[in-house]
Amino acid sequence: xxxxxAEPGAPGIYHKAGSLSRERRWALWTAYASLTxxxxxxxxxxxxxxxxxxxxxAEVAGMTGNPWLVRDPTLENYWAILANPMFARFMLNxxxxxACVVALTMVISILAAxxxxxxxxxxxxxxxxxxxxxxxxxxxxxFIPLYQIxxxxxxxxxxxxxxxxxxxLTVPFCTWIMIGYFASIPKELDEAALIDGATxxxxxxxxxxxxxxxxxxxxxxxxxxxxxxxxxxxxxFVTTPDQMPLxxxxxxxLVRADTxxxxxxxxxxxxxxxxxxxxxxxxxxxxxxxxxxxATKG
Amino acid sequence: xxxVSLRKIIKAYEGGVQAVKGIDLEIDDxxxxxxxxxxxxxxxxxxxxxxxxxxxxxxxxxxxxxxxNDIPPRDRDIAMVFQNYxxxxxxxxxxxxxxxxxxxxxxxxxxxxxxxxxxxxxxxTPLLERKxxxxxxxxxxxxxxxxxxxxxxxxxxxxxxxxxxxxxxxVQMRTEIKKVHQRVKTTxxxxxxxxxxxxxxxxxxxxMNHGIIEQVGPPQELYHSPATKFVAGFIGSPAMNFFxxxxxxxxxxxxxxxxxxxxxxxxxxxxxxxxxxAGKQVLFGIRPEHLTDDKPTDKTNPAPLTLTPEVxxxxxxxxxxxxxxxxxxxxxxxxxxxxxxxxxxxxxIAHMDQMHLIDPTxxxxx
Numbered sequence: 001x002x003x004x005x006a007e008p009g010a011p012g013i014y015h016k017a018g019s020l021s022r023e024r025r026w027a028l029w030t031a032y033a034s035l036t037x038x039x040x041x042x043x044x045x046x047x048x049x050x051x052x053x054x055x056x057x058a059e060v061a062g063m064t065g066n067p068w069l070v071r072d073p074t075l076e077n078y079w080a081i082l083a084n085p086m087f088a089r090f091m092l093n094x095x096x097x098x099a100c101v102v103a104l105t106m107v108i109s110i111l112a113a114x115x116x117x118x119x120x121x122x123x124x125x126x127x128x129x130x131x132x133x134x135x136x137x138x139x140x141x142x143f144i145p146l147y148q149i150x151x152x153x154x155x156x157x158x159x160x161x162x163x164x165x166x167x168x169l170t171v172p173f174c175t176w177i178m179i180g181y182f183a184s185i186p187k188e189l190d191e192a193a194l195i196d197g198a199t200x201x202x203x204x205x206x207x208x209x210x211x212x213x214x215x216x217x218x219x220x221x222x223x224x225x226x227x228x229x230x231x232x233x234x235x236x237f238v239t240t241p242d243q244m245p246l247x248x249x250x251x252x253x254l255v256r257a258d259t260x261x262x263x264x265x266x267x268x269x270x271x272x273x274x275x276x277x278x279x280x281x282x283x284x285x286x287x288x289x290x291x292x293x294x295a296t297k298g
Numbered sequence: 299x300x301x302v303s304l305r306k307i308i309k310a311y312e313g314g315v316q317a318v319k320g321i322d323l324e325i326d327d328x329x330x331x332x333x334x335x336x337x338x339x340x341x342x343x344x345x346x347x348x349x350x351x352x353x354x355x356x357x358x359x360x361x362x363x364x365x366x367n368d369i370p371p372r373d374r375d376i377a378m379v380f381q382n383y384x385x386x387x388x389x390x391x392x393x394x395x396x397x398x399x400x401x402x403x404x405x406x407x408x409x410x411x412x413x414x415x416x417x418x419x420x421x422x423t424p425l426l427e428r429k430x431x432x433x434x435x436x437x438x439x440x441x442x443x444x445x446x447x448x449x450x451x452x453x454x455x456x457x458x459x460x461x462x463x464x465x466x467x468x469v470q471m472r473t474e475i476k477k478v479h480q481r482v483k484t485t486x487x488x489x490x491x492x493x494x495x496x497x498x499x500x501x502x503x504x505x506m507n508h509g510i511i512e513q514v515g516p517p518q519e520l521y522h523s524p525a526t527k528f529v530a531g532f533i534g535s536p537a538m539n540f541f542x543x544x545x546x547x548x549x550x551x552x553x554x555x556x557x558x559x560x561x562x563x564x565x566x567x568x569x570x571x572x573x574x575x576a577g578k579q580v581l582f583g584i585r586p587e588h589l590t591d592d593k594p595t596d597k598t599n600p601a602p603l604t605l606t607p608e609v610x611x612x613x614x615x616x617x618x619x620x621x622x623x624x625x626x627x628x629x630x631x632x633x634x635x636x637x638x639x640x641x642x643x644x645x646x647i648a649h650m651d652q653m654h655l656i657d658p659t660x661x662x663x664x
Contacts, residue, residue, distance in 0.1 A: 188380040188384035194351070195351075195376060195378050197398050211387055
């Protein structure tokens, strides 16, 4: 410590600012209290899943003791689910669907957003709003007409049908994120590129995509999450286990007649939830930067 | 390198608002031309039309004898420096400068040679590996200029390149730009709202106002012989003083009757030019530097007048005195040694050989 540091307790220039620090303390307490409540509400279900996944079927069915505690922890549910070929199938389906949907979404969104944000053309404003409005139509409504379309294409009960319809959930919002991000890039940058000799595609590939990378990562995470967690469409469009993604496979196929293998279902659900958690953990900063870019720079 | 010519250039926006109203301008090869004027005068729009970033509504633009109206910016062989630098943030200084050449598929060795040469001219060789965010404003502006230089284009376009810099750096970069032009001699069109920048940089200054060209000429010509009241007031700092006056003829001599019963004699050499306005209301213009407390000499056709300053501003090398006459703000440049005080009458000399008379009906200098 340097000799000039204020002595603890010595009246500094803020010694009259007691009310200020009291206000700050109150703000902090309120923040902590509300965050704790929110954390409990959001973490209770996954915690319960975790606890249940370590229980034997007998313990789950026993209905005795505190359900939030495990008496005889076991990994048998995990072994069982990992050994189940259906679970591997669901996982593979989810991976294929998500990879294709994310790729498809990003190509469509980036091209659409670039055109809507930068290439001034008749009706571009209306179109941009229209794209966002489609996001407001819930999938619980959309799946009815989509069933006709997917059926007409002969893609019912196929992961390719899901790959075709998932973008209705991802493209509007991703396009919206990308429009915001592209709009925050100064106009002079494209003008400089145009004068430097770039064509529109070159400008997109060499300037916009690298500069908007945080936005692209944010949109990718969003598309990944939505596609990984989609429930309504696969419930409606897929009927056989070999075409099911994790979301419906785990809950529909791990039930033997009227016996629910709760431990396995919970273990499966937890493992299914793992990839998004890992991705968020690594890319959280980009995600936030991407979502707020338009707000701060625009 | 090439000459640029604008013929009857019009820019109209939706709703019929005309930003540029049919201007004509011929710019010679190697020339440094500055477009200057207040905001909204159409100078930037004109530059952007030359660049191809803005479509033209009417007229023709030719670069090097070729009409470029419908040619995209990349094929016009021009380079542009923007006010906010517009450097590509994800590329190093080297990549920023090389970008245009890479797109044009120049051989690597040639790109390297040109970038290093430009970096040397601009004194940014040690910065080549840095990203733009690690550079100061002045360094960024140099890189932006470097990006233009490496292309070796027919024309350089500068859109208020110094506006984002602080005052000291602006003066320094101004000299830098002039040096670069003396070295590479590329035809340059430079837009600014700062008349000092215009005067110091230009071979010829183009003064624009409300979408038209008020006057084109070398800086000294604009300063000494402005064509309109706007040019007279815009060029020079502090601005030219304007007094409402009446021109009277008495026994062959012309006299100006100013407010506060001030009467100034018009020099004989100017009498013939102004005689037709005798008996009429005119606007008398004189620059602050020609309204001084100098000792009178015959050469300057001195006309004495006494005014009471409201504010005195000592600047070191000179002192500015500000007056108010009939609501008009008037300033005079005094010798720094003059013991002038606000509120005390001060005897001044108007150097009438530098006077200007303006016809208030047309705003043209007589």
